[in-house]
Amino acid sequence: MEYNPLWALSIFLILIGVLWWFFQPNKGWFWQLKKQSRINEKIIIEDILKQLYHFETSSQKVDMKTLIQVLNYSNHKLLEALNVMGIKHLISNDLNAIKLTESGREYALRIVRVHRLYEKYLAEKTGFHKTEWHEMADSMEHHLSHEEADLLADQLGHPQFDPHGDPIPTRSGQIAEILGTELHLLPIGTVGHITHIEDEPEVIYKQILAENIHIGSLIRVIESNPTRVVFESEGEIFKLAPVVAANLTITLLSAEGDTQQDIARLSSLQKSEKGKIIGFSKEIRGENRRRLLDLGFVKGAMVDLDLVNPLGDPNAYAIKGTSIALRKEQADKILIEKIES
Amino acid sequence: MDKKNINHIIQLSKELRWQIGDDFHDHLTEGIYADAAQIVNDSVRLKNGKTTNRLDQKIDAIVTSKIWGFPIMFILLGLTLWLTIIGANYPSALLGHLLLDTVHPILKQGSEVIGLPFWLDGFLIDGVYLAVAWVVAVMLPPMAIFFPLFTLLEDFGYLPRVAFNLDHLFKKAGAHGKQALTMSMGFGCNAAGVVATRIIDSPRERLIAIITNNFSLCNGRWPTQILIATIFIGAVVPPLFSSLTALLAVIGIAVLGMFFMFASSWLLSKTVLKGEVSTFNLELPPYRPPRFWKTIYTSLIDRTLIVLWRAVVFAAPAGAVIWLISNIEINNLSIAFHLIQFFDDFGFLIGLNGVILLAYIVAIPANEIVIPTVLMLTVLVTGIDAGVGQGVLFELDSASATGAILREGGWTLLTAVNLMLFSLLHNPCSTTIYTIYKETNSVKWTTIATLYPILLGLAVTFLVAQFWRIF
Numbered sequence: 001m002e003y004n005p006l007w008a009l010s011i012f013l014i015l016i017g018v019l020w021w022f023f024q025p026n027k028g029w030f031w032q033l034k035k036q037s038r039i040n041e042k043i044i045i046e047d048i049l050k051q052l053y054h055f056e057t058s059s060q061k062v063d064m065k066t067l068i069q070v071l072n073y074s075n076h077k078l079l080e081a082l083n084v085m086g087i088k089h090l091i092s093n094d095l096n097a098i099k100l101t102e103s104g105r106e107y108a109l110r111i112v113r114v115h116r117l118y119e120k121y122l123a124e125k126t127g128f129h130k131t132e133w134h135e136m137a138d139s140m141e142h143h144l145s146h147e148e149a150d151l152l153a154d155q156l157g158h159p160q161f162d163p164h165g166d167p168i169p170t171r172s173g174q175i176a177e178i179l180g181t182e183l184h185l186l187p188i189g190t191v192g193h194i195t196h197i198e199d200e201p202e203v204i205y206k207q208i209l210a211e212n213i214h215i216g217s218l219i220r221v222i223e224s225n226p227t228r229v230v231f232e233s234e235g236e237i238f239k240l241a242p243v244v245a246a247n248l249t250i251t252l253l254s255a256e257g258d259t260q261q262d263i264a265r266l267s268s269l270q271k272s273e274k275g276k277i278i279g280f281s282k283e284i285r286g287e288n289r290r291r292l293l294d295l296g297f298v299k300g301a302m303v304d305l306d307l308v309n310p311l312g313d314p315n316a317y318a319i320k321g322t323s324i325a326l327r328k329e330q331a332d333k334i335l336i337e338k339i340e341s
Numbered sequence: 342m343d344k345k346n347i348n349h350i351i352q353l354s355k356e357l358r359w360q361i362g363d364d365f366h367d368h369l370t371e372g373i374y375a376d377a378a379q380i381v382n383d384s385v386r387l388k389n390g391k392t393t394n395r396l397d398q399k400i401d402a403i404v405t406s407k408i409w410g411f412p413i414m415f416i417l418l419g420l421t422l423w424l425t426i427i428g429a430n431y432p433s434a435l436l437g438h439l440l441l442d443t444v445h446p447i448l449k450q451g452s453e454v455i456g457l458p459f460w461l462d463g464f465l466i467d468g469v470y471l472a473v474a475w476v477v478a479v480m481l482p483p484m485a486i487f488f489p490l491f492t493l494l495e496d497f498g499y500l501p502r503v504a505f506n507l508d509h510l511f512k513k514a515g516a517h518g519k520q521a522l523t524m525s526m527g528f529g530c531n532a533a534g535v536v537a538t539r540i541i542d543s544p545r546e547r548l549i550a551i552i553t554n555n556f557s558l559c560n561g562r563w564p565t566q567i568l569i570a571t572i573f574i575g576a577v578v579p580p581l582f583s584s585l586t587a588l589l590a591v592i593g594i595a596v597l598g599m600f601f602m603f604a605s606s607w608l609l610s611k612t613v614l615k616g617e618v619s620t621f622n623l624e625l626p627p628y629r630p631p632r633f634w635k636t637i638y639t640s641l642i643d644r645t646l647i648v649l650w651r652a653v654v655f656a657a658p659a660g661a662v663i664w665l666i667s668n669i670e671i672n673n674l675s676i677a678f679h680l681i682q683f684f685d686d687f688g689f690l691i692g693l694n695g696v697i698l699l700a701y702i703v704a705i706p707a708n709e710i711v712i713p714t715v716l717m718l719t720v721l722v723t724g725i726d727a728g729v730g731q732g733v734l735f736e737l738d739s740a741s742a743t744g745a746i747l748r749e750g751g752w753t754l755l756t757a758v759n760l761m762l763f764s765l766l767h768n769p770c771s772t773t774i775y776t777i778y779k780e781t782n783s784v785k786w787t788t789i790a791t792l793y794p795i796l797l798g799l800a801v802t803f804l805v806a807q808f809w810r811i812f
Contacts, residue, residue, distance in 0.1 A: 005810035008690065012803060025612070127545050127619040160363040174359065279371070288620045289367070291542075295622055298374040307625070310407045311509035314518075316625050320378075321387075325505050325623040327512065 043142050044073055044081040046111050049090065050141075052100050053108035061097045106173065113169045114149050115141040116162035121152055123163040124286040130209060133163065134199050146171060163285070165196030165215055165249065181252070183221075184229050184245040190221045194233075196249035204244050211238055214333060216282035218263060219250065234335060235264035264338055266317070267331035269305050275336035277301045284333045296320040297334060397627050404499065410506045417499075418525060421490050425529070426563055429483035436482065440474035463664055467733045472660025472710055475734060476652050479709040480530075483560040484645045487529035492640040495522075496631040504623055514603045515610025516553075517546035518623060524550075524602060527557025528595075531769055532648050532776040534559075539780075545617035549606045551777055552790040555769045556602040558595050561708030562764050566591045568712060569764075572744035573757030590761070598765050601797065613789065651772045655706035660734075663703050663714060667721055667732030675731070681722055691799060692759035692806030696722060696750060701763070706771045710734060711764070716743065719750035755809045759802045766798030 022030045051070055055062045064082075068075060082098070085091045090104035100108060118137040122128050128136065144152070150171060153159070160176045162168055167176040180195050194217050199205045213233075222237070223230035229245040231238055240248075269275050279299055280289060296319050297303075306323045307316035314327040326334075403409050448470060452462040494500055500522050508518025519541045527534030534554040541547040558566065570590040575583035666676040677699065685695035700714040713734035720727045725746060727735060737743045768791050769777070778787045 003690075005807040009804075009807040009811070012807075125618070127617045128615060132615075157366055158358055160359070170359075280367075287618050290370075291620050291622055293370065293374045295624070296378070298378050299371055300375055301378060307401055307405055307505070309509065310405055310410045310506055313509045313512070314505070314621070314623065316505065316623075323625040325508070325518075325625060327508070327621050330621060 038139075041081055041084065044071075044077055045085055045090070046107075046142055047071055047073075048078070048081060048085065049100070049104060049108040050111050050115075052091070052098060053105065053112060056100060056105075063097055067098070109169050109173055109175075110146060110149070111141050113171070114144045116166055116168040117149055117152050117156065117159070118144070119162045119164070120156055120159050120168065124156060130163075131202070131206060134202075163215070164199050165194075178249060179251055180249040182246045183231070183240075183248040183250050184224065184242040186221050186224065186250060188221050188224055190250070190252060191218070192250040192252040193218055194248055195251040198247035198249075204247050207244055208240075208247065211240065212236075212332060213238060213248070214281040214283045218253075235268055262337055263335050265332050266303065266326070266334040266336050267328050269303070269317075269331075269336065269338070271305050271308070273304065274339045275303045276339055277303060278335045278337050281333035281335065284330070288330070292330070292334070295324050296322070297324075302339075303336065400628055401502065401625070404502050405506055414503055414506065417494065421487065421494075421525075422528060424490060425483050425487040425560070426567075428486050429560075432482035432485075433478055436478040440478050441471070445471065445474065460668075463668060463732065464661060468660040468662075468664030469657045470660070471734050472656045472663065472707075473653050475713060476656040476707045476709050477649065479564065480560060480652055480707070481645070481649055483563075484530060484533075484648065485641060487560065488533065488640040488644045489637045491526060491529065492636045492644075493631045493633070496629075496636050498626050498628040501623065501625050505625060508623065510603075511606070514606040515546075515614075516549050516603075516606040517541045517543060517621065520546065520550040520553075520606070523554060524557050524599070527554045527559060529560055530644075530648050531555055531557065531559045531773040532651065533644050535773060535776045535780055536644075542622075543618065543620040545610065545614050545619040546621075548614055548617060548781065548786060549609050551780060552609060552786065552793065553602045553605045555773065555790070555794050556598040556605065556765070558598055558765060559708065561770065563591075565708065565712055565764050566594055566761055568740060568743065569757050569761055571740050572747065573752070573754055576744075577754065594761050594765050597762075601766065605793070605797075648772065651775065652707055652709075652770075655771045655775075656710070659703060659706040659710065663710075663717070663734065664732040666703070667717070675721065677718060677721060677732075681718065690806065691763075691802040692755045692809065693763060693802065694751060694756065697756075697760060697763070701767060705768065708764070708770055712736065712743075716746060719746055723749050725749055755806060758809075759805055762805065763798050763802050766794055766801055768792070768795040 020028075022028050025031075048067065048071065051067065052062060055066075060066075064078075067078060071078065073081075082091070085104070089101055090107060092099050092101050115137045118140045119133045122133045122136060123130075153168075153171075158170075159168055165178065167178060169175040178196055180192075186192075194213065194215050197205070197208060197213070197215050217233045219231045219233040221229070221231045226242060229240050229242055231240075263278060264275070266275065266277075277297060277299055280292065280297075284292065301319055303317050303319045305315060306318035307325075309315050309325075314325045315331070316323045316325040317331075404413055445466070448466045449462070452466060457465075501519075503521055504518035506518075507521040511518050511520050520538075522540065523534050523537045526537040531554050534557060535551050538547050538550040538554070541550055567587070570587040571584070574590040575587035578586045666680065669676050671679060680699050681695035683695070684698040688694040688696075688698045696715055696718045700711050700718055704711045704714050713736050716727070716736065717732065717734050719725075721731060723746075727737075727746065737746070768774070774787060774791055777790050778784070781787060
């Protein structure tokens with residue numbers, strides 16, 4: 001064939017297009033096929049078990065219809081899996097509701113345990129972004145045995161809660177209780193900690209992350225009505241729609257006087273002010289937490305703003321005689337008490 | 342202790358762990374750190390109450406100010422590069438004269454006297470010796486100027502401020518502000534730039550800095566860019582503007598390299614590297630007068646000589662290969678000739694030619710010998726008489742004479758533009774590849790760092806060639 005630049009160019013572009021179609025992140029054919037080929041009966045059964053467990057803990061009744069709505073499998077496959085589950089005595093099939101048997105609950109608990117442990121692992125030991133934890137744990141939960149889960153728990157120091165604040169069951173099935181109320185149900189003036197951030201549905205979770213709300217933060221409700229919920233935390237004001245607020249669980253403070261009003265984020269420190277470090281947010285995890293401690297950001301240390309960046313970020317803070325630059329999202333998660341100088 | 346007791350203790354510890362709760366570890370470590378801080382407070386006395394130096398604050402206020410911060414940075418970087426490129430010319434010419442024009446003929450005469458066979462003489466003296474001598478002559482002077490200058494700035498304490506000023510831009514690409522420094526170091530030598538990434542202590546950002554360091558034009562590539570821009574790009578405009586245009590073209594390529602560095606950093610941090618742990622911290626140490634002689638000494642020993650040694654080790658076999666492929670003949674034609682014919686069609690497709698592709702393959706060990714190899718191969722293919730033997734590397738004193746040979750070899754403006762692009766976007770030299778492997782200890786990242794730029798380079802030159810021919 002005679003060379004023609006137009007032809008060469010079109011062939012190249014078509015080639016790139018095909019490659020992109022195959023390998024584009026998440027939606028690419030290659031990944032879809034890979035995902036499809038992994039799905040088998042075991043995975044469907046485990047997904048059903050997990051769903052049943054979640055429904056049970058929120059004391060809802062489950063029938064075929066709800067399962068079909070929640071799980072993304074064909075009716076045929078679901079029926080087949082339920083059939084097998086019945087034979088294996090994982091569920092007792094009532095006429096109007098599907099219930100977990102004792103051995104079924106145990107199995108489900110293991111799946112939940114692996115899922116939450118793995119989320120904790122991703123948060124502490126890797127650099128994956130928060131928004132990716134859930135999906136990765138969703139595929140990992142089918143692959144770890146009891147022994148491997150124990151090993152993971154050992155490495156992570158036997159955590160009781162996953163990074164969203166959900167309790168992680170122990171191997172023997174012990175599970176910590178979340179005592180708390182959803183944010184939109186709280187009366188005005190309530191003070192408490194955020195102990196749980198629900199990561200499903202993803203749309204709402206991303207909204208919460210975009211608001212820069214951190215788990216563990218102390219909050220005070222300022223306004224609550226059907227159109228919006230307003231609360232104050234760490235010196236900042238947050239406004240949320242009630243649907244979004246419902247995904248935050250707040251544990252009320254038991255003791256009075258624990259309600260420090262003058263907590264602020266390090267990022268809000270101005271040039272003329274001085275601050276005293278109170279602590280870190282729970283969102284600073286793993287390696288990041290250790291580095292900050294190494295650099296001298298410890299409870300009680302005095303800090304002031306040393307240099308403002310010409311581009312706005314990062315700013316340098318003077319601490320213990322040296323100047324350390326921190327990015328805004330780090331300074332957001334260090335809590336200080338402002339001190340008049 | 343009997344077994345029953347041990348089990349009891351384990352059981353008890355499990356229960357207690359449950360009761361203590363989740364925050365225990367964090368509180369404990371934070372408590373230890375806070376106690377340590379308290380002990381320091383109680384026992385260390387500062388002479389004067391002030392902890393920060395007033396002069397430091399004044400310097401910082403200028404070098405990180407909105408108005409002066411960026412101009413100062415660009416002027417210092419420009420000055421360093423200018424000093425390196427201009428300043429290296431004289432010692433390079435001197436070394437070239439000594440090693441290539443004086444020692445080489447003496448060696449040739451010597452081998453004739455002791456009666457070395459033709460092939461051994463060619464293999465050792467025209468092949469191995471000449472390639473090594475070339476690398477030393479071109480590489481040593483710029484590195485001996487660039488690294489001490491850079492280290493002086495580092496020692497003074499200015500470089501962390503550069504990282505501070507630029508971090509916001511690098512953060513948007515998923516990288517660390519200190520990558521500005523390793524990138525600048527790459528303008529001297531990519532292998533040294535890769536070693537310099539040790540200052541980045543966050544695993545993800547360090548890998549990004551390592552993989553994208555190759556997009557900084559190194560000392561071995563600046564002369565190529567300048568030569569080709571002078572011959573071909575400068576000739577497009579009236580003579581009055583030709584040197585300015587050539588200079589702008591070279592700067593344009595360097596800036597394009599920075600663009601690819603940012604784009605690739607972003608891409609890497611969003612795809613293959615997103616699982617690596619990412620942290621950030623940047624200490625701004627107090628300024629201090631640089632320790633001049635110590636700096637000169639350590640930068641020469643630690644950076645210049647180590648890198649030079651690695652380059653020499655890799656250049657020697659390359660010289661041998663170059664001589665061999667142009668002197669061993671199959672069907673009365675040298676291996677080089679066959680290879681060039683083989684690569685010619687593909688070379689044409691991406692706006693280059695077989696000579697350039699073969700030169701880039703045999704010159705993987707050192708970018709410094711690309712132009713001599715191209716000239717030698719062009720002479721070999723076209724049959725021009727350049728006054729040297731077959732397979733002997735050479736370079737000409739005048740740019741116009743070099744241009745004449747290259748045009749004879751079929752070069753056009755497109756070839757020149759694409760060569761400049763390809764010189765920016767191709768695999769790192771073998772010294773750098775080896776250094777990347779030493780630093781990452783991973784075949785995976787070394788492979789990615791090697792293949793990614795060459796694929797990018799092939800795609801870019803291909804696209805430029807097609808659009809050039811269409812319009």
